[in-house]
Amino acid sequence: MLKVKEDILRSLLDKAIQTIHTNEIKLVSYTKQIDEANPLAFFEAGKYMQGNRTFWKSSIDDYFIVGVGSALELATDNSTITYIENKWQNLLQDAFIHNPYETPGTGIVALGGMAFDPKKERTELWKEFNSSQFTIPAFTLTKYNNNYYLTTNVQVTANDHPEQLFNQLKDKEEQLIVESVDFPENTSVVSKDEIQPEVWKQTVKHATEQIKKHVADKIVLAREVRLELSKKAEPTAVLDQLAQTQPNSYIFAFDHGEGCFIGATPERLVKLEESQLLSTCLAGTAPRGETLEEDEKYKITLFNDQKNREEHDFVVQMIKNSMEDYCDNIDVPNEPSILQLRNLQHLYTPVRAKIKDGFSIFDVIDKLHPTPALGGTPREASLQFIRENEQLDRGWYGAPIGWLDSNQNGEFAVAIRSGLIQGKHASLFAGCGIVKDSDPEAEYEETTIKLLPMLSVLGGA
């Protein structure tokens, strides 16, 4: 069986190289099913390969997509994601693809993300991250319903030698599919800088005043906490801890050179599978209780709290209205439910719909981002306030991150509960929805709890 599989890769390389004209470069993509492999071990083993690494675990299922090495980068600093979409479509048209599986997230997959606000000036902090950047990994491991798939992507030219290329790919594959690897050790936090809490609270107050003057209805404000760590933080160790401590969350890492953007976000932006679309409204927050009674009390209070319901409803209305342009059969429950996480609980409303022909996941992202859970309402007025008043560079925090495959499937989350680690330094981010009744102290406290998941896995809580 193994031999038959490998012969397909050989002949794919052969065919590609023979049909390519001089100066052309084409992508060859080959997918096969493999025996059980540990996604984290694969990610760790990929540390020594050239190119970016991406780790993605879906929030509800045992569903992983892990990419190591770069076959190709689709990136831009000044165009919209339409540019990425066009590049992606051209690439798919030209590529030599062998993927006999219908499983979403197998075959040629692009994994990436974008900046929260490409109009805001970039700082040094995010220098490793383009405004929009998608990686087509050299090797992708997909785990879905306890089946494992390995995809090899490689750029070939007319000058390549098929047998030589084949052997190189086999060698690399053997280095990646390993029984076990030593996982790196965890860090501890040496110092923590909350960065001007009083200034942040003043900005919250200023936002509430502007809201009362009807400049906007809701504005989401974020803050950054800087950490110094006992040693270089290793993404694999952080991911391992996040996976163990944060249920109901997408566990992700985008490891780009010196910087790794990493986190455990509960917020789905959009999932598209066979034209069925699922989005999630998540806004409105309460802590978890110490006892069952206290937990239940927080839950009921959150459900009935007018300020939180208002924060939430702005998101529901916006997502519902946006979907009307490109979806049929939109289904939105009348009332939110509660999503419980390790440290927090949120008001939660799932939105289901069927995407109309001719629309892609990029169209959906373009329309939805930023939702009022991360930007505000109305969109332009709230973004203007954030641009002028927020003291940090959000970079990819609060923006869509995720993947798409060549069969129009894909899933994107909103990158919250996250941080950027750079060697012995880390910047953690958290924000909250400011409405007219927001109290700066309470909002500060809310962001403190939102920072906890990342703070604790880095050894600081």
Ligand SMILES: C=C(O[C@H]1C=CC=C(C(=O)O)[C@@H]1O)C(=O)O
């Ligand atoms: C902006 C964040 O959370 C958003 C998502 C859920 C609840 C939120 C809130 O209640 O304020 C925020 O809108 C964050 O965690 O950094």
Ligand SMILES: [Mg+2]
């Ligand atoms: Mg809130």
